[in-house]
Amino acid sequence: MVNIKNIKAIFFNKDIDKDSNFLKKIKWKSAKISWQIVRTFLLIGLCFVLIYPLIYMLSNAFKPIVENYDTSVIWIPKSFTFNNFIDAIVVIRYWDVLKNTVIIGVLTAIFQIMSCMIVGYGFARFKFYGRGILFVIVLLTIIVPPQTIAIPQYIDFRYFDFFGLFKLLGIGSKSLLDTYWAFYLPAIFGMGLRSGIYIFVFRQFFRGLPKELEDAASIDGCNAFKTFYKVMLPNAGAAVLTVFLFSIVWQWSDYYGPQMFFANKSTISTALANFTVSAATLPGVTESSGDPMVLSTRIQAACLLSVFPMLLLYLILQRYFVESIERTGIVG
Amino acid sequence: METGESMKKLKILRLSYEKRKQINGYFFLLPWIIGVSLFFIKPLIQSIIFSFEKITIGETGLIEKFVQTENYYYMLFKDPNFTQNLINTSVKLLQNTPIIIFFSLFIAIILNQKFKGRAIARVFFFLPVIITSGVVMELVGNQIFSVNTSAVVQDMPLMQSTVLRDMLLNSGLPISIVQTLTGFIDQIFSLTWRSGIQIILFLSGLQSIPKMYYEASSVEGASAWDSFWKITIPLLSPIMFMTLIFTIIDGFTDYTNIILRSIFSSALNDFQYGLSSAQACMYFIVILVFIALAYLIFGRKTFYMVD
16 A cells, blocks of 8 residues: 555656656647548548449449439449449350459469579579679660560560570471460469569578578488479468469559450450440440440449459458568568 | 598588589579570570561571661651650659659558558559559449540549649649649549559568667667668668669550550551560660669669678
C-alpha cells in the first residue's frame, strides 16, 4: 500500500512540478489521437478509391440494359439479370479464351520460375569472369521496353530457326506465331515477360541464404546441381510464390505479347480490348452502335469475368503473398 | 611429412573446388545466355539496323533497303504527331513520378504502423498489383470518367472535384493554385491504381530496417521526426532509387501509352517496319535518358549499408 502511495505521490509531484512536461504529454497524446483519426479517414477514403472500379463493375454487370436510361437507378439496379454475362461470354468467347490464358499463364509462370531461379542462383552464389557485365545485361533487359524488340522478334518467330539448327536438320524454319511456343520458348530460356525482374528477385533471395549451406552440402558430397535442388530449392518457397504470382498476373494482363504473336487466337486482354468490335455480332447492337449505353453493361460484365479468376487467386493466396513478399527480401 | 603431403593435396583440391565453382556458374547461366542472345541481343541489334532501313515484304521474306536516317528524319520532322506525343508523355511522366513515389512511400509508412484493420487495408492496397490489366482499367476508367456515356456518372461527379473546384474558386483562391490542387485530386484514382508495386517495395524496405536503430536513437533522445530523416530515409534510399526506376519504366510501358500504340500501328497496320523500329529506338533512347538522369541526380545520393 505504502509503495503504491509513494509511487503515486512521485508521479503526482512530477506532473505538477513540471507543468510543461505535463502539457507536452497532453500535446503528444492529442497529436497521436488526431493522427489516428486522420489516418483512419485517409485509409477508408483510399480503400474506397481502390474498390470503386470493382463496385462499379458489379453494379453495372447485373443491371438490365433498359435501366441504363433510368436516372433513378444509381448503384443498385431494380432487377438483376445475368444476360450481360451471357452476352459477354459469347462475345469474347470466354471459355475458349480463358483456357488459352490459363494455359499460357500457368505454364509460362512455371517455366519462368525454373529458369529464373537457376539463373538467379548462378548470379548469387558463383564468382566467375564477366559476372558484372552479364548482370548489367539482366538490368538492361528490364529497362528496354519489350516493344523496342517486338518487331524483329515478330519476324524472328515468323521464320523461327534455333541458331540455324533446324536448317541443319533439314526441317527448315518454323512459324511460332499463333502457337503457345511464342511464350514458352523465351520463358524457358529466362527471357519471358519481365524475366529480368524475377532473376533479380531470386538473386537477392539466394544472396541472403547462409554460405555454410553450400559448404556443408559440398562436404557431404553433393555437386553444385545436387546442392541446388536438394538444399536451395526447398528453402526458396517464399521467393517462388512471389514470382509465381507476379508472373501469372503480368502474363494475364499482358496485352502486347498476345496482340503481337496471336492472329487467330486471343487471350483475355486482347479479347477484351476488341470487345466493341466483336460485339457487332450481337443482335440489336449494329443498329444502335452509335449509342455507347447499349454495350456499357456488357463491357462491365466482360471486365468482371476477366478479373474474377485473378481476384479469386489473390483472395486464396493473399495471406501467403503478403508474408512471402516480406520474407523474400526483394530489397536485399 | 605426411601432414605436408595432405596439405598439398588439400590445396590442389581447394583450387579445383574454386575453379569448379566458376565453371558451374557458367552452367547455371547457360540457359539465360542462350535466351538473352536469341531473344534480346539479336532482336535489339536487328531493331537498330531496321531503323535505318526501308523494309518491304517480298514473297520469300523481307526485302531490306538501307536508307540512312530517313526514318528518323520523317519521324522527328515530318510526322506531325510523334514529337508532340513524345514530349507530352515525358512531361506527364515528370509530373507523375514524384507524386507516385511520395504517395506510395507515405502509404507504405502508414501500412507499416500498427493499427486495427491493417491486414484488410493491405489487402486493398495490393489490389492494383493483381488487377494490373491496362485494358480493364481503361474500359472501366473510361466509363467512370466520361460524362456522357452513362446517366449514372452524370448524376454523381464522384471521382471528379467539380464541387471542390467551385468551392475553392468561390473562396477567392487564384485559379492556378486551384487547378493544380484539383488536378491532383482528379488524378488520385489513377495514381492509387498505379502505386501498388511501389507500395510493396517500400513496405518490404521498411521492414528490412532493423528495429534496434530506432530503439537506439530514441534512447539518445531523437524524436520520431529525427529518426525518420536520419534513419528511415537513408536506409530506404536504395529502394527509393529502385522504385524510381521501376516507376519510370512502368510509366513508359503503360497500356494507354500513345507512342507504343503508334509503334505498333505503323508496324502491324501500315507494315512500315523500318519506321516502327526507328520510333521504338527513339523511344528507348528517351527512356534511357530519363533513367540516366535519375541515376545522375539520385543514384549518387543513395546510401548503401554494406557496399
